[in-house]
Amino acid sequence: MRYGRSPTHAVRAPGRVNLIGEHIDYHGLPVMPFAIDRAVTVLLAPSLAGSGAGRVRIANSASDLVGDDFRLFEPIVPLGGGDWRNYPRAAAKALAEHESSEMICTRGVDALVASDLPTGAGLSSSSALVVGVGLALAHVNGLETDRMAFAARMARAERFVGTEGGGMDQAACMLSRDRHVSLLSFEPLSVEYLRFPEELSVLVADSGDVAEKSGSVRVAYNERRASGASALVAVAAAVGYAGASFAELLTAFDARELLEAAAGVLAGNFGDDVGEGRGLRRFRHVVTEARRVANAREALVNGDAERLGALLTASHASLRDDYEVSTPSLDELVEVALHAGALGARLTGAGFGGAAIALVNAADEEAVRAALEVVAGADAVMSARPSGGATVRAL
Ligand code: NG1
Numbered sequence: 001m002r003y004g005r006s007p008t009h010a011v012r013a014p015g016r017v018n019l020i021g022e023h024i025d026y027h028g029l030p031v032m033p034f035a036i037d038r039a040v041t042v043l044l045a046p047s048l049a050g051s052g053a054g055r056v057r058i059a060n061s062a063s064d065l066v067g068d069d070f071r072l073f074e075p076i077v078p079l080g081g082g083d084w085r086n087y088p089r090a091a092a093k094a095l096a097e098h099e100s101s102e103m104i105c106t107r108g109v110d111a112l113v114a115s116d117l118p119t120g121a122g123l124s125s126s127s128a129l130v131v132g133v134g135l136a137l138a139h140v141n142g143l144e145t146d147r148m149a150f151a152a153r154m155a156r157a158e159r160f161v162g163t164e165g166g167g168m169d170q171a172a173c174m175l176s177r178d179r180h181v182s183l184l185s186f187e188p189l190s191v192e193y194l195r196f197p198e199e200l201s202v203l204v205a206d207s208g209d210v211a212e213k214s215g216s217v218r219v220a221y222n223e224r225r226a227s228g229a230s231a232l233v234a235v236a237a238a239v240g241y242a243g244a245s246f247a248e249l250l251t252a253f254d255a256r257e258l259l260e261a262a263a264g265v266l267a268g269n270f271g272d273d274v275g276e277g278r279g280l281r282r283f284r285h286v287v288t289e290a291r292r293v294a295n296a297r298e299a300l301v302n303g304d305a306e307r308l309g310a311l312l313t314a315s316h317a318s319l320r321d322d323y324e325v326s327t328p329s330l331d332e333l334v335e336v337a338l339h340a341g342a343l344g345a346r347l348t349g350a351g352f353g354g355a356a357i358a359l360v361n362a363a364d365e366e367a368v369r370a371a372l373e374v375v376a377g378a379d380a381v382m383s384a385r386p387s388g389g390a391t392v393r394a395l
Contacts, residue, residue, distance in 0.1 A: 002059040002067075003110045006395075007043035009139060013132035013390040014039040015123040016172035017202060017357055018348045019181050020315050021293040023323055025166025026225050027232070027246045029290045030185045032297070033168055034196065034386035035176030036204075040115045040128040043395075046140035047108035054108050058088050058133065061114035072096040072108055078160060081218070086161045087126055088113075091134035094157030095143070105141040120210035122349025127169035130158045131390055139392050147174045147389070152189050163218050164225050176389040183297055187247075194300045196386045201365045202357050203337070205372040206380040207329035209353030217352045224282065224323060231283035234265045246286060255287050262287075285322035289315060309343025309359045316346035316356075325351030332375060333358075340364075340371035357384070 014035040021031030047055050059067040068085040070076060076093040078086050088111075095105040111133065117125040131154050138145050151174035155167035171184050171191070180193040211217050236244040238261045239253060249258055266280035292311045299308040316334050320326035330347045337345040337358035345358040360368045365383070372381045 002112050003057055005045040005110050007112070008045050008395060009043075009136070010393050010395055011042040011044065011132045011135045011139070011390065012039045012393070013042070013128040013135065013173050014176065014387055015117040015125055015128050016169060016176065017123065017204060017384045018168065018172075019202070019357070019359075020296045020312055020346070021168075021289060022315060022319055022347070023224055023228075023325065023350070024246075024286055024289050024293075025168040025184070025186060026164060027166075027228055027286050028187050029246055029250075029286070030183055030293050031166075031168045032181050032183050032194075032293055033172040033176075034181040034384075035172055035389055036123065036384040037387040038117045038123070038382075039390075040113060040117060040125065040132040042111050042113050042132040042136045044109045044111040044136040044140065047110060052108070054106055056088070056092055056108040056111075056137075058085070058109075058111045058113060060084065061112060072106060078162070081162070081216075084119075084129070087129040087158070088133040090157045090160035091130045091154065092137060093160055094153055095134060095137050095141075103143065105137045105143060107137075107140050109136050109140050111136055118206055118355075120354060121204075121206045122211060122347065122351070122354025123204070124169040124172065124349065126161070127154070127158060128173055130154050131170055131173045135390055135392055148189055148191075150174055161218075162222075164222050172389075174389050176387065178388045179386050181300070181386055183293075187245075192297075194297065196300075197303060197305065199362050200305055200343075201360050201362050202384045203342075203360060203365065203369055203372060204348070204355050204357050204382050204384045205333045205337070205376045206355045207327065207333060207353060207376065208380060209327055209329055211350060211353035217350065220325075220352055221350055224325065227279060227282045228286050231262065231266055231279045231286075234279070235262045235283060238262075238265045246290065250287070250290055255291050258287055259284060281322040281324075285318045288318055288322075292318075305343055305359070305361065312344030312346045312357075312359055313338065319347055319351060323351075327351070327353055330354070330356050333372060336371050336375050337368055340368045342368050 054072040151171040154170040333356035334345040342358035
């Protein structure tokens with residue numbers, strides 16, 4: 001490994017594709033990701049007993065990335081924006097601090113991190129790193145890792161990097177099941193597994209525009225969350241449900257009623273928003289995306305691939321026009337995939353760069369792949385098979 005140690009265990013923490021349900025996890029609404037067969041691997045050995053027992057040393061197999069060295073007993077502070085070491089630190093900080101002493105990690109690790117996940121591609125390499133290091137620390141401390149509770153803890157942990165993320169990525173990493181997509185609900189976190197049809201494939205095409213969330217994209221991401229939240233406050237008050245969550249409003253009213261109410265209170269300039277109707281468009285994305293997730297569940301259960309594809313494409317249009325998180329390269333990938341015969345296509349993950357996915361009948365996979373490769377390059381296209389969640393293995 002490094003540090004003159006042999007690893008005792010290997011943690012494998014996969015990345016994910018989000019099939020549908022984008023930018024709504026942090027509004028407490030269900031989303032539908034699956035883990036892919038690419039992952040962050042953490043080779044680890046417990047730190048040596050004695051005065052260095054709480055020391056965490058982490059090297060990265062990427063040669064241009066400098067390693068980290070800190071102690072669990074000392075304040076764990078973030079480094080500059082965009083620094084990869086903030087993710088292991090996020091996990092360590094959350095595990096070194098807890099009101100219950102049984103939930104605290106005191107033993108450090110020597111670890112080597114490697115990854116075959118592209119970074120900044122919307123495939124959740126950051127959460128895979130957080131969960132991977134978190135599991136390494138939990139393991140050497142003999143901490144009970146109820147998967148659900150651990151996913152929620154790692155979701156809170158990752159906010160250390162400054163992004164007010166939802167819980168989708170960490171939950172996908174911890175809870176995914178081979179050949180299934182996970183319909184995740186939040187507050188509290190729960191999962192329903194839906195079998196992914198054998199005859200369908202998902203292609204992922206990386207636009208090459210890096211969306212580094214601990215860097216510049218953080219501000220844009222947090223703005224989306226904040227403007228969605230303020231739109232919610234205004235609409236909830238307008239329909240006589242002041243203080244209600246999106247989930248509560250969507251239970252009490254149908255989407256059309258909510259959008260009518262929203263048109264009344266959000267049509268013009270709204271809060272700090274400058275553009276005409278921006279608040280309304282943000283709100284409309286959240287409400288319509290929630291409905292698309294529910295419809296996608298139905299389409300999967302009924303084996304209606306055409307409908308599922310159409311929902312993905314509609315999701316992309318909403319993310320492009322109403323939530324404004326797409327880019328010209330992502331729009332182009334979506335158009336190319338659809339033109340080549342995909343059932344549906346959309347950006348996946350936060351957007352602002354990163355990857356697009358295409359849902360295809362297995363019979364059309366090669367044609368769509370070839371078309372995407374022309375635009376993105378052969379190395380930038382891969383197929384994503386719904387795979388199992390994170391594992392810890394003795395070596
Ligand atoms: P990615 O694609 O990893 O940047 C982010 C958030 C998710 C979710 C999506 C948008 C984190 C760790 N991840 O994902 O929670 O909000 O954007 O749907 O913040």
